[in-house]
């Protein structure tokens with residue numbers, strides 16, 4: 590019963606957020622950065638190029654959405670956009686004609702003369718961002734069916750950004766372009782240098798990235814840097830309450846989320862723990878060498894796609910690492926949900942410190958092999974057998 594009330598509550602607030610997305614007040618925490626951006630918007634003193642360098646899930650995209658909405662809003666207040674003028678309504682639906690987006694995409698049709706660019710995926714983009722503006726790149730790529738492919742922002746896309754920003758604004762003072770996960774530009778970032786150095790009047794370019802090393806230094810040095818650090822637990826707890834999560838649960842979830850609001854959202858959805866079940870089964874089949882079941886498990890999971898598999902191995906590493914800490918640090922509070930904690934305690938019953946270390950190294954190595962395109966089936970089968978040997982061996 591509790592679960593039903595909880596779900597309805599959640600869906601209800603979620604749709605509320607949809608219709609009011611994205612005001613500054615809807616962005617979780619980060620009060621100082623909000624104030625900085627509000628000041629800039631109100632003063633009309635907007636830098637031509639900014640780099641929002643963000644901790645994962647700390648809210649760079651929602652922040653950029655709130656900021657650009659305020660720039661186009663017809664009657665902003667001293668603290669936010671109005672949320673009701675026609676410009677705000679369009680910005681909220683991600684259909685404002687002066688706010689454009691680039692994001693990593695894949696080329697589904699290799700036979701096409703020109704590679705597919707962001708606009709080819711605009712419907713998917715609107716749907717996913719409106720549903721969860723905290724989503725990460727991997728989730729986005731899975732939503733557009735990337736499976737094993739890496740996302741890319743192509744040279745063609747970079748040139749179309751320049752073309753777009755050189756047009757006259759349609760309805761607002763500014764022409765705005767947000768490049769989400771600008772790491773995907775790689776060296777094509779060079780194409781944008783001239784635009785950043787000599788921007789047409791009233792253009793606003795916002796690059797969002799999480800890995801500074803993957804952005805060309807020439808770009809970084811020409812952008813005004815806005816650093817978005819990990820969220821504190823209180824901000825995450827507050828954000829969860831706004832999503833309808835009972836207050837009694839929020840502190841624990843915020844702790845597990847580790848500064849990443851997207852993690853927190855996933856935790857609400859996955860109290861059922863699909864990955865935990867997957868890992869529990871795998872360990873059971875491997876350790877007890879249940880050949881038929883193990884073969885079936887490997888077969889099913891090797892079809893999940895390279896990126897999915899990498900995420901699962903990272904998840905397994907997290908569980909093993911927390912087990913290790915639980916084993917060795919007295920009164921350690923593990924970053925684990927209830928089911929995960931049970932699993933970690935079971936793991937600890939048959940593992941020593943050395944065995945755990947060996948396991949972590951092995952998983953790391955297999956993660957690398959998957960990255961290097963070794964067959965997932967081969968990697969998983971080999972890993973399963975080695976897990977058996979490590980755990981059962983003396």
Ligand SMILES: [Zn+2]
Nearest residue numbers: 662671674677
């Ligand atoms: Zn407005």
